[in-house]
Every structure is written in structure tokens, then in C-alpha cells.
Amino acid sequence: MARVHFTGNFRQLAGGDEEVSIDASTVRELLLKLGEHYPSLAPHLDEGVALAIDGVIHQDALFSRIEPHSDVHLMPKIAGG
Amino acid sequence: MAAQNGGTTNGGTRWIGTRPVRPDGVDKVTGRARFGADLHLPNMLVGKVLRSPHAHARIRSIDTSAALALPGVKAIVTRDDFDDLPSEFVPAGEMLINYRDVVRNVMAREKALFEGHPLAAVAATSEKVAKEALDLIRVDYEVLPHVLDIDEAIAPDAPLLHEDMITAGVEPPPSAPSNVAKVVEFAHGDVEAGFAEADVVVEREFSTQPVHQGYIEPHSCVASFAEDGQAELWCTTQGHFVVRGHCAKLLGMEVSKLRVTASEIGGGFGGKTVVYLEPLALALSRKSGHPVKMTMSREEVFRASGPAPGTWARVRVGVTKDGRITAGEAELKYQAGAFQGSPVQPGCMCAFAPYDLEHVKVTGYDVVVNRPKVAAYRAPGAPQSEYAVESIIDELAKRIGMDPVELRLKNAAREGTRAAYGPTFGPIGLVETLEAARSHEHYRAPLAPGRGRGVASGFWFNIGGETCATLNLGEDGTIALVAGTPDIGGSRAALCLQTAEALGVDVEKIRPLIGDTSTLGYTFLTGGSRTAFASGLAVIEASKDMIGQLCERAAKIWNIPVDAVEWADGEARPAGANAGEFDPLTLADLAGVAGKTGGPIVGRAQINAQGAGPSFGTHLVDVDVDRETGRVTIERYTVIQDAGKAVHPSYVEGQLQGGAVQGIGWALNEEYVYDEYGRLQNPGFLDYRIPVCSDVPMIDTVIVEVANPTHPYGVRGVGETPIVPPMAAIANAVEGALGIRFTDLPMSPPRVLKALEEAHIPEAAD
Numbered sequence: 050m051a052r053v054h055f056t057g058n059f060r061q062l063a064g065g066d067e068e069v070s071i072d073a074s075t076v077r078e079l080l081l082k083l084g085e086h087y088p089s090l091a092p093h094l095d096e097g098v099a100l101a102i103d104g105v106i107h108q109d110a111l112f113s114r115i116e117p118h119s120d121v122h123l124m125p126k127i128a129g130g
Numbered sequence: 131m132a133a134q135n136g137g138t139t140n141g142g143t144r145w146i147g148t149r150p151v152r153p154d155g156v157d158k159v160t161g162r163a164r165f166g167a168d169l170h171l172p173n174m175l176v177g178k179v180l181r182s183p184h185a186h187a188r189i190r191s192i193d194t195s196a197a198l199a200l201p202g203v204k205a206i207v208t209r210d211d212f213d214d215l216p217s218e219f220v221p222a223g224e225m226l227i228n229y230r231d232v233v234r235n236v237m238a239r240e241k242a243l244f245e246g247h248p249l250a251a252v253a254a255t256s257e258k259v260a261k262e263a264l265d266l267i268r269v270d271y272e273v274l275p276h277v278l279d280i281d282e283a284i285a286p287d288a289p290l291l292h293e294d295m296i297t298a299g300v301e302p303p304p305s306a307p308s309n310v311a312k313v314v315e316f317a318h319g320d321v322e323a324g325f326a327e328a329d330v331v332v333e334r335e336f337s338t339q340p341v342h343q344g345y346i347e348p349h350s351c352v353a354s355f356a357e358d359g360q361a362e363l364w365c366t367t368q369g370h371f372v373v374r375g376h377c378a379k380l381l382g383m384e385v386s387k388l389r390v391t392a393s394e395i396g397g398g399f400g401g402k403t404v405v406y407l408e409p410l411a412l413a414l415s416r417k418s419g420h421p422v423k424m425t426m427s428r429e430e431v432f433r434a435s436g437p438a439p440g441t442w443a444r445v446r447v448g449v450t451k452d453g454r455i456t457a458g459e460a461e462l463k464y465q466a467g468a469f470q471g472s473p474v475q476p477g478c479m480c481a482f483a484p485y486d487l488e489h490v491k492v493t494g495y496d497v498v499v500n501r502p503k504v505a506a507y508r509a510p511g512a513p514q515s516e517y518a519v520e521s522i523i524d525e526l527a528k529r530i531g532m533d534p535v536e537l538r539l540k541n542a543a544r545e546g547t548r549a550a551y552g553p554t555f556g557p558i559g560l561v562e563t564l565e566a567a568r569s570h571e572h573y574r575a576p577l578a579p580g581r582g583r584g585v586a587s588g589f590w591f592n593i594g595g596e597t598c599a600t601l602n603l604g605e606d607g608t609i610a611l612v613a614g615t616p617d618i619g620g621s622r623a624a625l626c627l628q629t630a631e632a633l634g635v636d637v638e639k640i641r642p643l644i645g646d647t648s649t650l651g652y653t654f655l656t657g658g659s660r661t662a663f664a665s666g667l668a669v670i671e672a673s674k675d676m677i678g679q680l681c682e683r684a685a686k687i688w689n690i691p692v693d694a695v696e697w698a699d700g701e702a703r704p705a706g707a708n709a710g711e712f713d714p715l716t717l718a719d720l721a722g723v724a725g726k727t728g729g730p731i732v733g734r735a736q737i738n739a740q741g742a743g744p745s746f747g748t749h750l751v752d753v754d755v756d757r758e759t760g761r762v763t764i765e766r767y768t769v770i771q772d773a774g775k776a777v778h779p780s781y782v783e784g785q786l787q788g789g790a791v792q793g794i795g796w797a798l799n800e801e802y803v804y805d806e807y808g809r810l811q812n813p814g815f816l817d818y819r820i821p822v823c824s825d826v827p828m829i830d831t832v833i834v835e836v837a838n839p840t841h842p843y844g845v846r847g848v849g850e851t852p853i854v855p856p857m858a859a860i861a862n863a864v865e866g867a868l869g870i871r872f873t874d875l876p877m878s879p880p881r882v883l884k885a886l887e888e889a890h891i892p893e894a895a896d
Contacts, residue, residue: 056552057316057475058299067318096219096226101553105741105840108595113740122553125314125475126226127591129658129850130343130400130506 051079051119059098059123062090071121076100077111079121099124145630145637146843149780152623153642154394163394166350166366167425174352175204175253177407177414177424178260180267181434182242182249185500185808186276186289189238189269192250197266202259205418206267207410208250209239212380231469233380235503236409242271243291243468244500245809246433248406253414253422276500276808280442280463283309283499291468291498309498311470316478316551317491324457324489328448330529336518338857338875339801340440340465343507344792344820347396348431353411354421359383361415363390365408368398368616369655373408374647380409381416388412391646392616399792400506403657406435432813436505437802439465439472443518445481449526455541457489458482458550462515464496467503472496473511476591479551480854481515483589484538484560484746486547500808506657508789509590509850513796513857517875520586520858525871534585534862535568538748542587559772559836560587560746566832567748572768577752581765582866587748588854592847593658594739598651599668601629601676601733605725607718609635611669612645614653615661619788619849620781624662625669627777628843632673634700635717651736659847662777663838664739666845676733680720683727688712743838743846747771749790749855753863757891760882762798762864768830774838774846786852787829793856795821799876 050070055063063069064087071086073079080098084091099108101122107113108126115121157163194206215229233239238247250267254260275289282288290307297304299313325331351365361383367373370390378385395402407424414422426435442463448456460481466472474494481492492515527534542560549555567573567585577583602610613625622642630637654660677697684702685692694709695702701714724731752766769786776782799819803811812818837844857875865871870885 054552057478058314061299061301061315104554104556106553106591106593107740108593109738110740120554124552125479127476127593127658128506128510129590129593129660130403130508130510 050117051115051121053079053083053121053123056122056124059090059093062093063087073115075111075115076107076113079115097126099126143631143843145627146775146777147779148627149778150623150637152620153626154617154622165347165396166393168393169352169364171352171354171421174421174423175255175414175418176257176260177251177253177411177422178257178264179248179410179430180250180264181430182238182245182247183809184242184271184273185245185278186274186291187242188272188274189240189242189249190272191270193268194250196268197252197263200259200263200266202255203252203263204255204420205253205414206250206263207413207417209237211413211417212237213382214239229379232376235469236380236406244502246430246502247468248410248434251410251414253418253420277309278499278501278804278808280465280497280499283497291500295470295498310495311466311498312496314475314478314494315492319489321457321459321489321491325448327450327456329451330526331446331448332522332525332529333444333446334522334873336443336445336521336873338441338514338517340437340501341507341796341800342432342437342818343397343399343401345397345399345401348426348428349402349407349435350425351408351411352421352423353408353415355412355415359387361388361412363388363408363412364393365390366393366395366402368395368402368618368657370616371614371647371652372403372655373405376405377409377412381412389646389648392644395616395618398618399508400510400657401435403506403655404436428815429813432818433810434502436467436503438507438510439467439504441465441514443515445518445522447519447522447526449530451530453530453532453537453540455485455487458485458487458519460492460515460519462492462494464494464511464514465499465501465504466496467501468498469503470496470498472504473506475511477511477515480512480589481519482550484543484587485541485550486543487550490550508792508853512588512590512854513793516588516854517857517861520855521861521871521873524584524858524862524865535564535573538587539564555744557836557839558744558746559834562834562836563587563746563748563770563772566770566834567750570750570768570770570832572750572766572830580867581752581754582863582868583750583752584859584861584863584866585748585750586855586858586862587746588851589744589746590659590850590854591744592663592742593660594664594742595654595660596652596738597664597668598653598736599665599672600645600650601669601672603676603721603724603731605721607639607716607721609640611640611642612649613642613665613669614645614650615656615665616644618656619785620778621656621661621665623781624777625665628666629669629673631843632670633677633717634698659745659849660742663742663841663845663847666777667739667841668735668737670842671735671737672733675735676731679731679733680717683720683724684715686727687715741840743774743840745772745846745848745851747851747855749859751859751863753860753867755864755867755882757886760879760886762860762877762882764794764826766827768832769852770832770834771848771851772834772836772846773848774841775835775844776833777843777845779833782833782848783831785849786831789852790829790856791821791826793853794826794860797857797860797875797877799878801876
């Protein structure tokens with residue numbers, strides 16, 4: 050199972066959990082399961098988040114692969130100037 | 131690995147790393163290039179905006195009747211011409227947008243929230259008539275108390291900008307509204323345990339002033355609505371697809387009915403990622419039936435477009451005697467301007483990003499004030515927080531008697547480091563920039579008496595995103611490259627080089643252009659240092675698509691299977707002896723017979739680029755301080771940055787130099803000056819002083835290349851990181867010269883003189 054870490058205010062929305070293990074093979078599946086597990090988090094996942102999957106940041110990439118032992122960080126989306 | 135100016139090698143590639151003349155260069159130096167204000171249409175009207183003279187006022191009524199009666203006035207729009215939109219954060223490109231705020235920012239509704247807030251817009255047959263009409267519009271205000279600064283805004287009895295704003299990110303939610311829109315926190319480890327391990331702890335407070343991006347070209351657009359509801363918009367913008375989306379939403383249009391063309395752009399730096407005039411011009415054109423041109427004056431740019439936020443920070447860092455940073459903590463408060471959404475979140479994420487820290491905690495506050503809504507400005511949020519942290523790092527190095535580069539190297543983030551904002555870094559180049567700084571002649575050069583030398587590092591994430599590109603093969607073998615990202619910093623050249631490399635053709639055979647919103651699929655804006663990376667990936671994918679088609683045509687001509695054809699050095703060849711013996715077919719050969727072998731050949735790509743490589747830089751600066759006038763002179767400046775791979779080194783160097791120069795202005799001079807009524811006193815380049823050529827030396831550059839593994843040529847974004855280190859590097863250099871730590875920017879002559887007086891440093895020390 051992938052290990053999902055909560056950064057920033059996502060930790061608060063996850064009831065204070067720092068991390069959780071989720072069985073998912075894609076970003077879409079992972080976000081759906083996270084939303085089911087943490088209802089307070091669900092609306093924010095719909096708004097769009099970034100995921101660092103094994104150190105590589107993915108944004109708006111529902112079908113990016115998640116490996117069984119991936120290290121995933123849920124982060125705010127990044128913009129720039 | 132590292133190369134001096136002009137010395138970057140292009141090992142293993144033919145075009146990547148070379149320096150051809152930029153494709154848009156001739157048009158720009160001859161004046162042919164058409165910028166925002168250069169389009170003229172028949173029967174075009176001039177649009178002007180009536181702006182609030184008050185920083186905070188309830189709008190009781192707006193009477194436009196006298197203005198409408200003025201001969202030559204064709205249309206006036208006010209808040210009544212835009213539908214209110216509900217408060218709802220929706221994804222818009224890479225950002226969350228609250229259209230309730232966007233519609234109020236372009237045209238005030240219940241209240242004017244900053245001096246310069248639009249109240250009405252007039253379209254008339256001439257600028258003179260339009261200005262006369264503005265004078266005839268009667269607005270009945272209830273002037274309200276205003277707040278300009280963070281301390282005022284967060285005071286318990288502060289006037290509220292938005293009476294329904296409840297601070298998000300706080301549990302339990304507050305019961306009363308305030309000017310604090312949001313609280314964010316990033317933390318791992320136990321900072322108090324970390325500080326307990328430290329031998330030296332330094333804690334200081336810092337402040338920075340709002341600063342404008344200072345783009346030379348003001349905001350400008352031409353809108354033309356047709357009777358059938360179709361509209362065209364020509365504007366100076368970093369992202370015409372984003373403009374289309376915002377305008378369509380605000381005007382209740384289908385996006386396909388609005389075609390947006392990006393003009394050439396005279397600078398943006400993040401400030402042209404939002405809409406100001408465009409919805410007003412469209413609304414005026416729709417109402418009048420004429421094309422409408424609107425152009426901001428310089429004064430309007432300062433009064434009504436978004437700067438980078440003013441900020442306050444308290445930073446605490448602990449270190450052991452042998453130079454191990456044990457903990458870092460920061461509290462950051464950023465001005466958002468009139469509507470929520472300051473870049474305090476990325477400011478928090480970047481604050482300690484250059485360091486490998488076990489214990490870190492950063493808390494940020496997004497605070498609304500009666501100033502223009504802030505906009506992105508190169509690495510939004512990062513320069514302010516990293517200025518504070520990098521100043522403390524310098525002070526810690528002095529306190530423990532360690533060289534500041536060595537202290538940074540000892541604690542530098544590297545591949546495998548868990549970033550202070552969460553994830554683990556892949557291959558990054560901070561260590562390489564620090565090592566290049568340590569070995570650079572600048573760092574070892576003797577320092578003249580009275581001068582100071584400073585060093586600081588900086589970080590920015592960089593992004594990818596939705597991107598399209600098309601390669602149209604002409605019948606003579608030349609190629610029209612169509613990209614959707616406006617060219618701000620030389621991206622046409624960078625895209626041509628990547629295309630030439632991928633196709634194996636001469637870069638001179640490729641002619642780039644920026645397509646309008648009807649010619650390509652949605653393409654996110656030029657920002658986030660993404661264009662050379664993301665549009666680069668798109669043109670590489672489009673090249674692959676074209677190569678596939680070219681190989682199919684060659685296979686047909688040779689009557690062999692397509693998998694028996696390979697593409698190498700710009701031509702199709704039989705793939706091995708078993709494929710048969712045929713003379714290679716060049717791109718031009720295949721282009722010439724395309725019509726007879728299946729039709730035109732077009733390479734296309736539509737991608738959502740992922741895996742942008744983060745970027746780090748380290749800056750060195752020498753300063754001299756005039757003890758009589760307080761003027762700080764930049765005597766020498768060197769920028770060292772990881773570019774992953776410099777596609778066109780001249781434009782990478784230009785980005786590094788430009789970021790450093792803007793940072794010099796931020797550090798030494800730039801600030802907004804308001805009077806007691808909240809009115810801006812210095813809305814022009816005479817009094818808002820950005821650096822000019824005589825203020826800066828030649829900025830030396832060193833390009834470090836640690837390849838980004840997610841890009842075929844290793845490219846990372848480069849445009850934003852170079853504005854992050856200058857403020858701390860210069861403050862550290864000034865401290866070296868005077869022994870005075872400046873914690874408030876800008877270090878302008880009056881402030882430096884005051885500090886010298888307070889420190890009792892005589893003029894004779896000069």
C-alpha cells in the first residue's frame with residue numbers, strides 16, 4: 050500500500066493524521082479513497098491538489114501511476130509568476 | 131558540470147545548448163513587433179476607467195446619466211453590467227479562483243476596497259471625450275476607515291473589508307469575521323526539541339514592502355464583439371487561454387465564442403496572469419457595438435494592478451557549534467490586498483526549502499488590506515520568506531565562526547532530503563551551486579575596505595501543466611511551430627531548439643508563432659517557470675508525432691513495413707540491411723511529396739506536463755555603502771543557478787540577470803508610499819525607483835546543470851528562482867560593510883542613514 054503523508058492544512062482536514070496507508074494504483078483511485086476515509090478532506094480534493102509521488106510533483110493528473118510502495122505527499126497546488 | 135558565461139557545452143546534442151539569434155529579435159529591435167496597444171480597428175472607441183479616490187468606501191449609488199448624454203459617449207458599464215457570482219473556489223489552471231472576488235476586483239460592487247478600484251468604464255469616440263465623461267459620473271460614497279498594513283488589519287477592532295470573512299484553517303472556526311482570510315501551517319518533527327539541541331539560536335523579525343513587477347508595457351487590450359455574440363480580444367497577457375476563461379465566466383459567454391490573441395508582451399513577471407481591463411473592454415464593446423481599446427496609464431498600473439505583497443516575518447533558527455541546523459521556525463503574515471489569496475502558502479513552503487531539517491514549523495497568515503489585490507511576481511511568496519531565513523543563516527554563520535557557504539553546504543538539501551514542505555527531493559543542484567560559489571573567483575577576491583560581501587541561496591518549485599503545440603510541415607520542408615504560451619523570456623528560441631533537436635533538422639528551418647485560443651487546445655499560461663519545460667515537452671511530443679508520419683510516408687514510398695524505417699539526423703533511412711537498400715529521404719524530400727503520399731503532415735501534441743524539476747540558486751554580491759548619503763552601491767554580483775539543461779544559455783543568463791536586477795530594486799529602493807487617506811503617493815517610475823542600467827554592474831552568471839530526469843534533455847525552469855536570493859544576499863553584504871543587520875526592506879538611503887545615525891557610525895568611516 051502507498052504511504053500518503055499530509056502536508057500543510059491537509060493534516061488538519063485529516064483529523065490530525067500525519068500519514069495513512071492507501072491501496073490505490075492511480076491518483077484518481079487514491080483521491081477517491083482518501084475522500085471516503087476523510088470526509089472533511091473530500092471537497093478540497095475536488096478543488097484540485099498536488100501530489101508528490103516518490104518525489105515527483107503531479108498536478109491534475111488523475112491517471113498517474115501509484116506503485117504499491119510509493120511515498121505520496123498531499124500538497125497544495127503550486128502556481129508561479 | 132558548471133560553465134562560465136558563454137561556456138556551456140552542448141555535449142551530445144546538436145542544438146540544445148547553442149545560442150542562435152532569437153526568432154523574434156528583428157521585429158523587436160525594428161519596432162515591427164505589435165504589443166498590446168498597437169492594434170487599431172475601424173470605428174474603434176477608446177475606453178477609460180473611473181477609479182475610486184478612497185481606499186475604503188461603501189458605494190451608495192452611481193449616476194451615469196450626465197456622462198451618457200455627452201456627445202461621443204457610446205457606452206458606460208458599472209457593477210450593474212456584471213452578474214454577481216457566488217463565493218466558490220474553483221480550479222482555474224493551476225490556481226484556485228474565487229469568481230466572487232474576480233468580478234468585484236474588475237468592477238467594485240458594494241464597496242470600493244482600494245484607491246484605484248474601478249467604479250465605471252466609459253467607451254467614447256476619443257480619449258478626451260472619455261475622460262470628460264468620467265468627470266460627469268456621480269458616485270455617492272460612504273467613506274469608511276481603512277487598513278493598509280498587517281498590524282492595523284489584524285487588530286481586534288480593525289475595520290473589516292469583508293464582513294463575512296471567517297478565517298479558514300483554524301479549528302474550531304472563529305465565530306467572528308476578521309481580515310485574516312486563512313491560516314496555513316507546514317511542519318514536521320518537534321521544533322522545541324530541535325532548539326534544545328542548539329548551541330546558538332537566533333530569532334528576528336523582518337518586514338518587506340509591496341513591490342511592483344515593473345513591466346514596461348502597461349496593461350492594454352482591444353475587444354470587438356459581433357452582433358452574433360462572437361467576440362475577439364487582443365491583449366498583452368501571459369496566458370490568453372486563462373484570459374478567455376476568466377472573461378467568458380464574467381460575461382456569461384461560452385469560451386468557444388471568445389477568441390483571444392496574445393500580443394507581444396513588454397514584460398509580465400507574473401503580473402499579467404490576471405484580468406483587469408479585458409472584461410471591461412468586452413462589456414463596453416458588447417454594449418456599444420464598436421471595438422473598444424483600453425490602455426492603462428503608468429499611474430493606473432501602480433494604483434490598480436497587483437504587486438507582490440508586503441510581508442512581516444518572525445524567524446527562529448538553531449544551530450550547533452559545529453554547524454548543524456537543529457530546527458527552524460517561522461511565522462509569516464502576507465498582505466493579500468483587497469481580496470484574499472496572498473502567496474503566503476508557497477512562502478511557507480519555500481522558507482526552509484534549501485535545508486535538510488529534521489525539525490521545522492512554518493505558520494502563515496493571509497491578511498486582506500485596502501490595497502490592490504496582490505498578483506504573482508516571480509516565485510510568488512518565496513523572496514520574502516527566504517530573505518528572512520537567509521539573513522538568519524548568515525547571522526548564525528557569524529555567531530559560530532563558520533563560512534556562510536560552508537554552513538549552507540553542511541545543511542543543504544540534496545537528493546533524498548525530505549523537503550521542509552513535505553516530499554523527498556529527487557536530483558537537485560543546490561550543493562552544486564554552493565560548491566560553484568565557494569570556488570568562484572568572486573568569492574575569493576579581496577574585498578576593498580568598507581565594502582561587504584553577501585551570499586544567499588534560494589528555491590522555487592517550477593511547474594508543468596496543460597500544454598499544446600502543433601508543427602505544420604510546409605511543402606519545402608520548413609516548419610511552422612505553433613505554441614500556446616506567450617513568449618516572455620525567449621521561449622520561441624527554446625522551443626525551436628528543442629524541436630530542431632528532436633527532429634534532427636536545422637533550427638533555421640523552424641518558424642515559431644504563438645497561436646490564438648482558437649488554433650490550439652487549452653494551454654496554461656507562461657508562468658511558474660514552466661514554458662521551456664512544458665511547452666518543450668509538447669514540441670518534443672509533436673516532433674515524435676511528425677516523425678511517425680514521416681516514417682509512414684517513407685515506408686509507403688519504399689514499399690516496406692513502417693517498422694523497417696528509422697528516423698535519424700533529419701531523414702528517413704532503412705532500418706538495417708534487411709529493410710532494403712534505399713537512398714535516405716530528408717524532411718524536405720518527404721514534405722515535397724506529402725500531397726501525393728497521403729496529404730499534409732502535421733505533428734501535434736496535447737499534454738499535461740508532470741515532473742517539473744525544482745530549481746536552486748546561490749548569489750554572491752559585493753556592496754559599498756556611502757556613509758554620507760546612505761546609498762548602497764552594488765559593486766559586483768554573481769548568480770549561480772541550476773538550469774537542469776540550458777536550452778539557449780543566453781536566455782538562461784538573461785533570466786538570471788533579470789531576476790537579480792529586480793531583486794536589487796526590491797532590496798534597495800522599491801516601496802509604495804501611501805498618505806494618511808490610503809492614497810498612493812508615488813505611482814510612477816520617477817518616485818517608484820526601479821534599477822536602471824547605471825545602478826547595476828554587469829551581472830555575472832554561472833549555469834549549473836543537474837539534469838531533471840523527467841525531461842529528455844534535462845530541462846528545469848529558470849525564470850523565478852533568481853529573484854529569491856538577492857534581498858538576503860544584499861542585506862548580508864550590507865551587514866558585512868556596516869555591521870548593521872537590516873531587517874526591514876528596502877535598504878533605501880534614508881533608512882540606511884537613520885541606521886548609521888542610530889549605530890553612531892560616522893561619515894569618516896567611508
